[in-house]
Amino acid sequence: MTKRILFVDDEPLVLNGIERSLRTMRKEWQMEFVLGGSEALETMARNPFDVVISDMRMPRMDGAQLLEQVKHRFPQTVRMALSGQSDRDTIFRCIGPTHQYLSKPCDIEEIKQKLTRALALRDVLHHPELKQMVSRMEAVPSLPALLKSLKLLLDCPNPSVSGVSDLIVQDMGMTAKVLQLVNCAFLGTPARVASAKQAVSMVGLDNIKILVHTLGLFSEFTDTLPDPLTHLWCHSLTTARFAQAIARTEKSDDYTIECAFTAGLLHNIGSLILACSSEEHSSLTQEITATASRNNPEAFNNIHPQVGAYLLGLWGLPAEIIEAVAWHHEPSHAKPTQFSPLIAVHVAAHYNQRRQPGQAARKHEGLDESLISHLGLQERLVFWEEACSEIAAERAANA
Amino acid sequence: MDSTVSKLAATRSSRVLLAESDKVSLTHIRDLLSRIGYEVVTTENGLQALNFLEQSKSPELAVLSWTLPEMDGIEVCRRLKKSSHHLNHYTILLTPWSKQTERTTALEGADASLFKPVDVRELRLRLQIGTQTILERALRQSHSETELFLRCVPSILIGLDSDGRITRWNLTATNTFGLEEKDVKGKPIGDCGIEWSNPEMKKEIDRWLRTAIEYRCDNLPYLHGGEKRLLGLTVRSIPSEDANSDGFIVTGADVTHRLSLEAQLRQSQKLEAIGQLAAGMAHEINTPTQYVGDNTRFLKDAWDSLADLLDHSRHLRRVAESGKVAAEELAKFDQLVEEADLDYLMKEIPRALEQATEGLQRVTKIISGMKEFSHPGSEEKHEIDLNKAIETTIAVTRHEWKYSADLVTRFDENLPRVACLAGEFNQAVLNLIINASHAIAGVAASEDKSKGTITISTRQEGEWVEIAVADTGTGIPLEIQPRMFEPFFTTKEVGKGTGQGLALAHSVIVNRHQGKIWFESEAGKGTTFFMKIPIKAKPALP
Secondary structure (H helix, E strand, O other): OOEEEEEEOOOHHHHHHHHHHOHHHOOOEEEEEEOOHHHHHHHHHHOOOOEEEEOOOOOOOOHHHHHHHHHHHOOOOEEEEEEOOOOHHHHHHHHOOOOEEEEOOOOHHHHHHHHHHHHHHOOOOOOHHHHHHHHHOOOOOOOHHHHHHHHHHHHOOOOOHHHHHHHHOOOHHHHHHHHHHHHOOOOOOOOOOOOHHHHHHHHOHHHHHHHHHHOOOOOOOOOOOOHHHHHHHHHHHHHHHHHHHHHHHOOOOHHHHHHHHHHHHHOOHHHHHHHHHOOOOHHHHHHHOOOOOOOOHHHHOOOHHHHHHHHHHHOOOOHHHHHHHHHOOOHHHHOOOOOOHHHHHHHHHHHHHHOOOOOOOOOOOOOOHHHHHHOOOHHHHHHHHHHHHHHHHHHHHHO | OOHHHHHHHHOHHHEEEEEOOOHHHHHHHHHHHHHOOOEEEEEOOHHHHHHHHHHOOOOOEEEEEOOOOOOOHHHHHHHHHHOOOHHHOEEEEEEOHHHHHHHHHHHHHOOEEEEOOOOHHHHHHHHHHHHHHHHHHHHHHHHHHHHHHHHHOOOEEEEEOOOOEEEEEOHHHHHHHOOOHHHHOOOEHHHOOOEEOOOOHHHHHHHHHHHOOOEEEEEEEEEEOOEEEEEEEEEEEEEOOOOOEEEEEEEEEEOHHHHHHHHHHHHHHHHHHHHHHHHHHHHHHHHHHHHHHHHHHHHHHHHHHHHHHHHHHHHHHHHHHOOOOOHHHHHHHHHHHHHHOHHHHHHHHHHHHHHHHHHHHHHHHHHHHHHHHHOOOOOOOEEEOHHHHHHHHHHHOHHHHOOOEEEEEEOOOOOOOEEEOHHHHHHHHHHHHHHHHHHHHHHHHHOOOOOEEEEEEEEEEOOEEEEEEEEOOOOOOHHHHHHOOOOOOOOOOOOOOOOOHHHHHHHHHHHHOOOEEEEEEEOOOEEEEEEEEEOOOOOOOO
């Protein structure tokens, strides 16, 4: 099925240029070009689109207003900005409704690549209602205790960047948000960043403050959390440390080690998304599993990796992280040819699972041993296990 | 006369404190004092006498007996001398003949001593001396306060006699010129050692002194330690009773720092405006860059397809020469035409070339406009075409107004060239255009979404040209109208405006061009700013 893309810009020459340079994609993509926000909404009402990509500064309805409307009226559509705007206020206004931000002038190859990825992502998650729900999310709720500490720290006269990033790297929602900002061009040139710590120092504390206090993009739960949900953070952080240790054992490059940590932290973000949406979208989640609830996030096991990967993909996080999140249950699906963050997270999640009380007996259940041996890594398992045990012992000692 | 002195002279000179423990002596001396015209306050106790004197706010005369209960007279005098009031009081110690030998000791603390029994004439004399002494002390103190005051005034203060010779020279003058008071006193001001940069200064100063009216001059260049500095001076003559001058007072200050601060402020406002422009300019340049890039990319891909097609055409030509062209060769040709999307390319390539060229022209125009706008380094007035200058400013601010307003120009085509500091003039116009577009955006945000209009017109009016910038914006509320040109006054949100825009426009038009700036505004209808500058240049104030 051909994918449909809508381009919006008040400058016809920009649209003409894009139309010509993407002419080669005409067999795969059906592209339409309109000159303003209201025309865009009319066109979308006639025919659904997979992606809308809009200029920001336009007369009458600007890009942020348009994407906000699209979010409500056509939630399944991926929302991208292509803007030459450098004014911080305008950019902040569109962070919420925009999945990905491309900065003008943008090489057509980059536009093509981002569109291709976003469109490929459409097939990862099949459930249309889930797609809509994930696509509407502007923020993933943070652990209340972490957010509270972060707010306290930011209100200090001279908060340190390392203090702030130490908190952010423990939280799924905050990590995903800062990585979205730096991997898209929201704050200048886009960079391929996998580490939340690096992202925080690139975003800067001034902007973090605005995200927290003004934009509310580090959001909170409105009520108290049931224990099993709180447990997700602890589990995620352990998996992140394990995956990082495994990647270190393999002497991977820094980027891969960072991907392993972040993917480990985020591997269960889909469960979190489903758990906190289960109340609002009760009909939806009942459909997925009758037993799922906030008290039982495990019940989302079949679908949560795809839900998480879909959100992170929409937000433009590095492909390695998305791959690891999407396939950490069934890594062979991604057809890996060598060690990667996906393998690290798959193994780390398995080790972490095994440490849970009552799980110790099932030694290699869930571990894709045939894939590991296919990759020639079965000899490495013992080193990985040792590295993870050390981390576990450290964490136990600290606790 | 100083207030302490006058108070003393008017009220307190006739009061005496009498401290005496011997009842007979007390009555006797009190009677004597009353007889020679003094009001008397009495006590029999030394400590009470000390308290009275220490607490009195005005200078006192005191007559104290040698021996007194609780504290003797000598001790009262000693204590008084140590306290902060001692200079205000005059103490006379009554010394018995028996203590004759100790009288010198007594005098260390007291101002005078009298032998008992008291001789009335001597007492009267002593008290008169006491009054005099108190007066003198008060005068001396008041004088030294005045001296200190003059010394510390943070501006130059120079006194001249009627011949222009220096009589007074304060600390600031010393610091400014590096010349001590003792070295300049008595010398003519024009020849006292100040290194004037201008050799004509001496004559100039003589002229000031002859005209004997208030004379003010800014930016007099002089040298201090080899460094060129600037001085602002005011000369006032001190009128005497016979209508001649009794001398002059010269006040002033080194204004080098102030002038450089003002220049910095102008510069920083310029930078601020440029920064604001740069953000918008980036957007203006990004847009054409985007489509120039896309079209170039398209042309490259198109060329790849066309090159294959051309190769094959050449091949076909060769084959055709040697005989019949095979059907599959023709089919290959058709396939290449199909793949290249030839009809599309034929139609779109000329357009792509045209639009890429157009894009480059737009970038060029923006960049040359920016250069023209900022006029780097023009510190002199040049005759410029104001209409053209305004056009340039309109072009560089396009992104500021194009989303909220249409801009209309009504230029007087016969406008003469006007002597102008082009960079600063452009800055003033820019600030007015930006304000106009913000005022219109204010309406757009609050009411419907239709665009407003900015109208810029120029016309000649005798020796002046008038430039008007009118908007259909929110208008200026009556209560803030008087504050419009105040520096740092702003109604914009924090971070949106620093309140420098109109203050700068005012300074540029009024100080730098000897022009006028004013506005007419009606709430809800809009505002028109008018600027009027003389066609022929007048010297600019700094």
